[in-house]
Amino acid sequence: MANMVAEEEKATIPEAVALEIYRNIYATRRFELRCIELYRQGRIRGYLHPYLGEEAVAAGACAALRPQDYIVSTHRGHGHCISKGADLRLMMAEITGKATGYCRGRGGSMHISSKQLNHLGANGIVGGGIPIAAGAAMGIKVRQGDQVVVAFFSDGASNNGVFAESLNMAGIYRLPVIFMLENNHYAVSTPIECATGCCDLAGRGPAYGVPGICVDGNDAVAVYRATLRAAERARRGEGPSLIEANTFRHGGHHVNDPGLYMDPKLLQEWKARDPVAIMQRIVADPVKIQAIEGRVEAELEAAVDFAAESPEPDVAAFLAEIPD
Amino acid sequence: MAEMMYREALRRALDEEMQRDPLVFLMGETIAERGGSYKVTEGLLQKYGARRVVDTPIAEASFTGMAVGAALVGCRPVVEILFVDFAMLVMDQIVNQAAKYEFISGGQGKVPMVLRTQGGAGNGLAAQHSQSLEALFYHIPGLKVVMPSTPADAYGLLKSAIRDDDPVVFIEHKLLYMTRGPVPAQEALVPLGKAEIKRPGRDATLITYSYMTLKCLEAAAVLEKEGIDVEVVDLRTLTPLDTQTLLASVRRTGRAIVVHEACKRGGVGGDIAALLMEEAYDDLDGPVLRIAGRNTPIPYNLTIEKACVPSVQEIVAGVRGMV
Numbered sequence: 001m002a003n004m005v006a007e008e009e010k011a012t013i014p015e016a017v018a019l020e021i022y023r024n025i026y027a028t029r030r031f032e033l034r035c036i037e038l039y040r041q042g043r044i045r046g047y048l049h050p051y052l053g054e055e056a057v058a059a060g061a062c063a064a065l066r067p068q069d070y071i072v073s074t075h076r077g078h079g080h081c082i083s084k085g086a087d088l089r090l091m092m093a094e095i096t097g098k099a100t101g102y103c104r105g106r107g108g109s110m111h112i113s114s115k116q117l118n119h120l121g122a123n124g125i126v127g128g129g130i131p132i133a134a135g136a137a138m139g140i141k142v143r144q145g146d147q148v149v150v151a152f153f154s155d156g157a158s159n160n161g162v163f164a165e166s167l168n169m170a171g172i173y174r175l176p177v178i179f180m181l182e183n184n185h186y187a188v189s190t191p192i193e194c195a196t197g198c199c200d201l202a203g204r205g206p207a208y209g210v211p212g213i214c215v216d217g218n219d220a221v222a223v224y225r226a227t228l229r230a231a232e233r234a235r236r237g238e239g240p241s242l243i244e245a246n247t248f249r250h251g252g253h254h255v256n257d258p259g260l261y262m263d264p265k266l267l268q269e270w271k272a273r274d275p276v277a278i279m280q281r282i283v284a285d286p287v288k289i290q291a292i293e294g295r296v297e298a299e300l301e302a303a304v305d306f307a308a309e310s311p312e313p314d315v316a317a318f319l320a321e322i323p324d
Numbered sequence: 325m326a327e328m329m330y331r332e333a334l335r336r337a338l339d340e341e342m343q344r345d346p347l348v349f350l351m352g353e354t355i356a357e358r359g360g361s362y363k364v365t366e367g368l369l370q371k372y373g374a375r376r377v378v379d380t381p382i383a384e385a386s387f388t389g390m391a392v393g394a395a396l397v398g399c400r401p402v403v404e405i406l407f408v409d410f411a412m413l414v415m416d417q418i419v420n421q422a423a424k425y426e427f428i429s430g431g432q433g434k435v436p437m438v439l440r441t442q443g444g445a446g447n448g449l450a451a452q453h454s455q456s457l458e459a460l461f462y463h464i465p466g467l468k469v470v471m472p473s474t475p476a477d478a479y480g481l482l483k484s485a486i487r488d489d490d491p492v493v494f495i496e497h498k499l500l501y502m503t504r505g506p507v508p509a510q511e512a513l514v515p516l517g518k519a520e521i522k523r524p525g526r527d528a529t530l531i532t533y534s535y536m537t538l539k540c541l542e543a544a545a546v547l548e549k550e551g552i553d554v555e556v557v558d559l560r561t562l563t564p565l566d567t568q569t570l571l572a573s574v575r576r577t578g579r580a581i582v583v584h585e586a587c588k589r590g591g592v593g594g595d596i597a598a599l600l601m602e603e604a605y606d607d608l609d610g611p612v613l614r615i616a617g618r619n620t621p622i623p624y625n626l627t628i629e630k631a632c633v634p635s636v637q638e639i640v641a642g643v644r645g646m647v
Contacts, residue, residue: 070397072393101430102429102430102432103428103429103430103432104430104431105430106427106428106429106430107428107429107430111428111429113428113429113432113433114432115429115432115433120393120396120397120433121425121428121429121433123421124420125416125420125421128389128416128417128420128421130386130389131385131386131387131388131389131390131392131393131417132389132390132392132393132396132417132421133393134386134389134390134393135389135390135391135392135393135394135395135396135401136393136394136396136397137393138351138378138390138393138394138399139393139394139395139396139397139398139399139401140397141375142346142347142349142375142376142394142399143347143397143398143399145397147397149393161385161386162385162386162389165381165383165385165386165387166383166386166389166390168381168383169380169381169383169386169387169390172381173378322465323564324564324565324567
C-alpha cells in the first residue's frame with residue numbers, strides 16, 4: 001500500500017454523488033449478506049463469490065460513468081451490477097435461477113448481464129472479460145461513439161496473458177477503456193506476493209504506454225475521482241488507463257470457503273477500514289444515511305419476495321428453443 | 325459469371341460487406357499493410373482506412389476477445405487467425421465467451437462475429453501449421469462452422485457469415501486460395517446450412533467438404549469411366565448441418581462414404597455416419613464408411629505428409645469396395 005495515492009476522505013464531492021455511492025455500497029453489502037443466507041437455505045445454488053469488503057470499488061467507479069457507458073464484470077460481480085443500476089428484483093431472480101431474472105435463469109451469479117444497463121456481463125473465466133472490454137471500446141471507436149468501458153477484474157486476472165495482451169492493444173489503438181484492477185490480494189487462496197515477482201500492479205500500465213495509478217479501493221471517493229479522470233481522458237481520445245484499487249475480501253473466495261489462509265491480523269486491519277463506515281463518515285448526515293438504508297432494506301425484501309414468487313424456467317419451452 | 329480465385333472471391337465478399345455496412349471491420353495479424361499472408365485482404369486498408377482494417381500484434385486470444393466485445397456493442401467484426409492451429413490460443417474466447425454469450429445472457433445479446441482462418445495439409449508446413457481442427461468447433465453448441473470448397477461458395481458464404489447474428493468459424497483451406505472458379509457477376513449470397521450436390525449420381529454418395537470436395541470430384545471422374553456413378557455432396561456448412569440434403573442423397577443411392585481431411589478419430593465423419601445409421605438405416609445397402617486423415621500429427625516431409633490425408637485413389641478404392 002506504500003505507493004497508494006493519498007486521498008482526503010472528507011474531500012468534497014457533489015452530495016448527490018456521495019449519496020448514490022453510499023446507496024450502492026450499502027445495497028451491495030446487504031445484498032451479499034442476504035445472498036449468503038439464501039445460499040445456506042438452499043435457495044441459491046452453484047458458486048457464489050461475495051463482494052463483501054470490496055463494495056467501494058464498484059460504487060466509486062460506476063458513479064463516474066454515464067448510463068450509456070459500459071462495464072464488464074467478473075465472477076465476483078454483484079457489486080458491479082448493483083452499482084450500474086440493476087433492479088434488485090431481477091438480480092435476485094437471476095441468482096436464484098428464476099425465469100424472471102436478467103438472464104432468464106440461464107446465467108446465474110457468475111454470468112449476470114443487462115443489455116438495458118450496458119452491463120456486458122460477469123464472467124466465469126478469470127480474465128475472460130478483459131479483452132471483451134477492450135473490444136467493446138474498439139467497437140465504440142468503429143462506431144465513433146463517445147462511451148467508455150470499465151473492465152473490472154482482479155489481481156488474479158492480472159497474471160493471465162489476456163491482461164497483458166489487452167493492455168498492450170488498448171495502448172496501441174488508444175481505446176476508451178479503463179482497466180479497473182481490484183487488488184483484493186488473493187487469487188482464490190494464493191496471495192499476490194506469491195503470484196508475481198513485482199507487486200506494483202499499477203506499474204504494469206506504463207510498460208504498455210498506459211498510465212497506471214494506485215488508489216485506496218476502500219475509499220469510494222478515491223476510486224470515483226480516479227475513474228472520472230480516466231473517463232475524461234478516454235473521451236478526449238487519449239486512450240486507456242489502468243487503475244489499481246487496493247482492497248480486501250472480508251471472507252474466503254466463495255461462500256463455502258472460510259478463507260483460513262487469510263492473515264487474521266491483516267483481515268482485521270482491513271475490516272477496520274470498512275468501506276461502508278468510510279462512506280458513512282463522508283456522507284455524515286445520519287438522517288440521509290438512515291433514509292437510504294431504509295429504502296435499500298425495503299427494496300431488498302421486495303427482491304427476495306419477487307424471486308421467491310417467480311416461476312422456474314419452463315423445461316419444454318427451454319428444450320424447444322434449442323436448435324438442431 | 326466471372327472466373328476468379330478463391331482468395332479473390334473472399335476479398336470481394338469482404339469488400340462488398342464493408343461497403344454495405346460501416347459496422348463491419350477487420351482485425352488480424354498482417355492483414356492491413358501487407359494484405360494478409362494469403363493476400364485475402366489486399367487493398368482493403370487503402371479503401372477503408374486503419375479504423376476498419378486493423379493490424380494486430382501477435383495476441384490471438386485477446387484480439388478474438390475484442391471481436392466478441394465489439395460485436396456486443398453492435399459491430400460486425402471479422403477476425404483473421406492466420407492458421408487454424410493458432411486458433412487453439414483463442415479457445416476461451418470462442419468457446420466460453422462467443423459461443424455462450426447469447427445463451428447465458430438469456431438472449432439479451434448476440435455475437436455477430438466471424439473468425440476467418442485456414443487449415444489443412446499439403447504445403448510441407450509441418451505439425452503446427454497443417455491441421456484440420458473443425459471437429460473442435462463443430463462440437464460446441466453456439467458456434468456455426470463454414471468450410472467452403474469453391475470460389476463461388478467462399479464468396480457467398482462469407483457474405484452470409486458476416487450478416488449472420490451468431491459467431492461463425494469460417495475455415496478456408498490453404499490449397500484452395502489459388503484455385504479458380506466461376507463466381508456470379510451479380511451479388512449472390514449462399515445461405516448457411518445448405519449443402520450442395522456438386523455432382524449428381526446414382527450409385528453411392530460421397531459426403532465431404534472443403535478441399536476434399538475437389539478430391540471427391542476427381543475420384544468420381546475416375547469411377548465414371550468404370551461405369552460407377554457417384555454423387556458428391558459438399559456440406560459447405562458443418563453447423564448448421566443440412567441433414568435434409570444428405571439424407572435425401574443417401575436414401576437415393578443407398579451407399580455413403582464420408583470423406584474428410586481431419587483425423588478420423590473424433591472427426592465430423594463419425595457423427596455423420598451415426599446420423600445416417602439413426603435416420604436412414606433401412607435405406608442403406610451397407611455400412612457407412614469413413615475415409616479420413618490418419619490419427620497422427622502432420623509431418624514435414626511432403627511424401628509422408630501426403631500419406632496422412634485421403635487420396636483420390638483411396639476414395640476410388642473405397643467406392644469400388646462398396647458398390
